[in-house]
Amino acid sequence: MIATGAVGAVGVGALAWPFVASLAPDAQTVAAGAPVEVDLAPISPGQIVKVFWRGKLIFVRNRTEEEIKAAQDVNLASLPDPQPDSARVKEGHPNILVVYGNCTHLGCVPLGNEGPFHGWFCPCHGSVFDTSGRVRGGPAPINLPVPPYTFVSDTKIRIGEESNAAPKAAHA
Amino acid sequence: MSQHATTYVPKSRFAKWFESRLPLAGLVHSSFIAFPVPRNLTYFWTFGAILIFMLAAQIVTGVWLAMHYVPHANLAFDSVEAIMRDVNYGWLLRYLHANGASMFFIAVYIHIFRNLYYGSYKAPREVLYLLGIIIFILMMATAFMGYVLPWGQMSFWGATVITNLFSAVPVVGDTIVSLLWGGYSVGNPTLNRFFALHYLLPFMIAGVVVLHIWALHVVGQNNPAGIPIKSGKDAVPFTPYATVKDLFATVVFMMFFAWWVFFLPNYLGHADNYIPANPAVTPAHIVPEWYFLPFYAILRAIPDKLGGVIAMFGAIVVLALVPWLDTSRVRSANYRPLYRQFFWVFVIVCVLLGWLGAKPPEGGYVIAARICTAWYFIHFLVVLPLLGLFETPKPLPSSIAETVLGKKGGAGMPVGAAAEPSTRG
Amino acid sequence: MNTRHALLAAALAVGTLAGAATVQAAEGTPNPPRQSWTFAGVFGTFDRAQLQRGFKVYREVCQACHQLKIPFRTLAQNGGPQFSVAQVTALAAEYKVQDGPNDAGEMFERPGRPADFIPPPFPNENAAAAANGGKAPPPLQVIAKARGFERGFPWFIVDVIPFLQYQEHGPDYIHALLTGYEEPPAGFTVPPGGHYNKYFPGHVIAMPNPLSDGQVEYPKGPDGRSPVPETVEQYSKDLAAFLMWTAEPALEQRKRMGFMVIIFLAVFSYLMYYVKKKVWAQVGGEAEGAPGTAPLGPTG
Structure with a gap:
């Protein structure tokens, strides 16, 4: 009896699996999610450029000296999601900040250079981000995540591919 | 189900034939x-x-x-x-x-x-x-x-x-x-x-x-x-x-x-x-359709993401629990003077939540939304259970007919045909 | 107020200006003044001559940058500007429309036909954005429904009441925007590429003032003069009315049918009420009062 029931349960599970799995991103969607390259040269200091990777919006921000300083001079203990600025940019490129462009609350697009910290401000539910993309107020639970990316050269990054811990050593 | 077919009597031969096979009519x-x-x-x-x-x-x-x-x-x-x-x-x-x-x-x-x-x-x-x-x-x-x-x-x-x-x-x-x-x-x-x-x-x-x-x-x-x-x-x-x-x-x-x-x-x-x-590009102000606004206001009232989501779904779950939260033996608010007042307060709170759901999430709107959200849950989780214990209901009328026709009465259904259906299983 | 300005300025810098459709009741942005429109109200209909003038304004001014995604043929249909079929055919033929591929497998251009859509000024959105400072001018066919503003409590209740109803926020906004270009007040910095507009939320709009008095020549009346003034005010009104028609081409049919439907339902419900009353009289009538109030006698 139990064995029969167990076999039946396996059968039901096996039958359900294709139905559930078919809802996941299909092969073409996955393939289209390959890494994209972004040329940094045309991005002037203070400018934010929007790019798409996997249908998701990504901000590439060329930060000014002031903005970098503001991002670094922060008491980490006061942050809702403590993370030093250095962990959010690649070594040797403190001016380039790459973060996902959707608010970590419910996915709206925050407005750049806005809010009390002149980072981003989300108009939907009032989340505030600083110049490092870290949440500083509002309902967003975590910082704007940094997507996997790597510096191909000093003026070009590839989004969707993680570099090694020491950027200098990578792609030597 | 067949007990329900108390008074239907099929007349034609086809109706009799069909009714004995599927008592749909x-x-x-x-x-x-x-x-x-x-x-x-x-x-x-x-x-x-x-x-x-x-x-x-x-x-x-x-x-x-x-x-x-x-x-x-x-x-x-x-x-x-x-x-x-x-x-x-x-x-x-x-x-x-x-x-x-x-x-x-x-x-x-x-x-x-x-x-x-x-x-x-x-x-x-x-x-x-x-x-x-x-x-x-x-x-x-x-x-x-x-x-x-x-x-x-x-x-x-x-x-x-x-x-x-x-x-x-x-x-x-x-x-x-x-x-x-x-x-x-x-x-x-x-x-x-x-x-x-x-x-x-x-x-x-x-x-x-x-x-x-x-x-x-x-x-x-x-x-x-x-x-x-x-x-x-x-x-x-x-x-x-x-x-x-x-x-x-x-x-x-x-x-x-x-x-x-x-x-x-x-x-x-x-x-x-x-x-x-x-x-x-996000619209400057994302608002759902009006009928979701009270729930949206509850979602936004909680400053924590998971908490907001739980509160929003909780607002519906608590609604499903009402039959067990209400301890009063009297059904109609017409005979429950206190509940009647709390009911209207609750209606006003729901309308306010709807209005707040359409407002930007800033300043006084957020505070008001929090107060209303709190009351929404207090109404179900505190007021309903306690009211039944403390409220003195008004005397109930002796029959439905009395509330409509006074004591004189009028024509109704034939006696017997209209017994409360629950008694007929 | 300052953050709002800075916000819009920043938005302009990253090229997202005009993304926000609903005009927020932003501090310092006045609500557009209410205009009188022939198509407002329960019995509203479009003014054909006004729609025809509005189309002329679109064609001579807006079309340089803004797409209007409607087929030529609709300009002749009932409830619209009602140009003649011959006029529309001639108009369509003035445009070049891309077609193909032909037998050689190549795309080619041919004169437009009434069934064609009015060709866009730019081949795609990116081209439109590149030619206009990074922000593509929005298509205009539904703009009259895609723009609005909030009047706030209690107006949002008043605006739905029969014969008081106010649903022309879109055309009022278009008219206000086109007449709202002025010098920025002292202390207001307009970022490069922006223009000051009194009615645009945040006041900084990427579109330069498109209209000037006398810019579009209107058809002459029998006395050799245009029956309406050739002013920005008039152009804006005519264009807004025309865009309301492109957004809602069935408006006249809808209002006409709605009036008949409501009259029908009113008569039907009146009859139903007496049927119901008669049926209930058989059991001594019903009480509509809340129970608990004094019991009603069998009044029938």
Whole structure:
């Protein structure tokens, strides 16, 4: 009896699996999610450029000296999601900040250079981000995540591919 | 079920042959003709019929729209425009369907508040009530997915915000969201599956509605006095009395409906939804349709993501628990002086939450939303259980007939035919 | 107020200006003044001559940058500007429309036909954005429904009441925007590429003032003069009315049918009410009062 029931349960599970799995991103969607390259040269200091990777919006921000300083001079203990600025940019490129462009609350697009910290401000539910993309107020639970990316050269990054811990050593 | 066919007697030979194989006519007769209806029902009891009409209207207009609509991210917006411009009476079908959703919710909210006021959820009607809550949840899912289909800015960003709610679920949240999207963000696969589900869910609603009516006809209708039918004088047969009243109310409701469709067709929608979806630009102010605003206000009132999501779903869960939270033995608020006041406070809180849901999340609005959210839960979790213990209800009338006709009485149903249905199992 | 300005300025810098459709009741942005429109109200209809003038304004001014995604043929249909079929055919033929591929497999251009859509000024959105400072001018066919503003409580209730109803927020906004270009007040910095507009939320709009008095020549009346003034005020009104028609081409049919439907339902419900009353009289009538109030006698 139990064995029969167990076999039946396996059968039901096996039958359900294709139905559930078919809802996941299909092969073409996955393939289209390959890494994209972004040329940094045309991005002037203070400018934010929007790019798409996997249908998701990504901000590439060329930060000014002031903005970098503001991002670094922060008491980490006061942050809702403590993370030093250095962990959010690649070594040797403190001016380039790459973060996902959707608010970590419910996915709206925050407005750049806005809010009390002149980072981003989300108009939907009032989340505030600083110049490092870290949440500083509002309902967003975590910082704007940094997507996997790597510096191909000093003026070009590839989004969707993680570099090694020491950027200098990578792609030597 | 066969006991219900008390008074139907098949006459023709075919009717006898058919009835002995499938007692359908007997079921219809006992449910919609001979069914005893409390004679004191007010027009608040006609919204059940109005809701059946709205469900049918939404299914018919929806099926017709589906013959012209294209569920593809690149084509959906233009196909809706083509319906509005080129399809004969396409504008009428679309405006009926879009405004019909709002009318459906107006009717369902009146239906729910009527139920809360008159204590209709109390024993023996708990299952009837829970089936109603299930219908309400299915309606919300259907309406949400329907709003995504025109693929305007509000469609896209509404879908993004609502699907992201599930990312608050610990551990498996991101997997759930990816299964909802069929991609890495809201996109064409999302639109496509939402269309399939939007087409499917109304038929599931219709199925639950059948159960809802079945349950109703087992336990019988509550009434403004909140006391059971005791004799034939208390009741009238469903047909013609309730039938004609329901029809009259439905026609009046149709007039209200028509006013919106023909003269204010876009008032209840949002201007942003006439802008095609653009993943790179968020509307300045994302607001859901008006019927979700109270829940949206609750979501935003909690400063924590998971907490907000829990509160929002909790607002519906707590509604489902009402039959067990209310400790009073008296059903109708007409005989519960304190509950009656708390009920109206609750109505005002719900309306306020709706208004706050449309306001930007800043300053005093946030504080007000928090106070209202707190009261929403206090009403169910504290007020309802305690009131039953401390409140002194007014004396109940001795019979339904007395509340309507005074002591003199009038013609009713034949005595015996109208005993409370619950006693007949 | 300052953050709002800075916000819009920043938005302009990253090229997202005009993404926000609903004009928020932003501090310092006045609500557009209400205009009188022939198509407002229960019995509203379009003014054909006004729609024809509005189309002329679109064609001579807006079309340089803004797409209007409607087929030529609709300009002749009932309830619209009602140009003659011959006029529309001639108009369509003035445009070049891309067609193909032909037998050689190549795309080619041919004169437009009434069934063609009015060709867009730019081949795609990116080209439109590149030619206009990074922000594509929005298509105009539904703009009158895609723009609005909030009047706030209690107006949102008043605006739905029969014969008081106010649903012309979109055309009022278009008219206000086109007449709202002025010098920025002292202390207000307009960022490069922006223009000051009194009615645009945040006041900084990417579109330069498109209209000037006398810019579009209107058809002459029998006295050799245009029956309406050739002013920005008039152009804006005519254009807004025309765009309301492109957004809602079935408006006249809808209002006409709606009036009949409501009259029908009113008569029907009146009859139903008496049927109901008669039926209920058989059991001594019904009480509509809330129970708990004084019981009603069998009044019938």
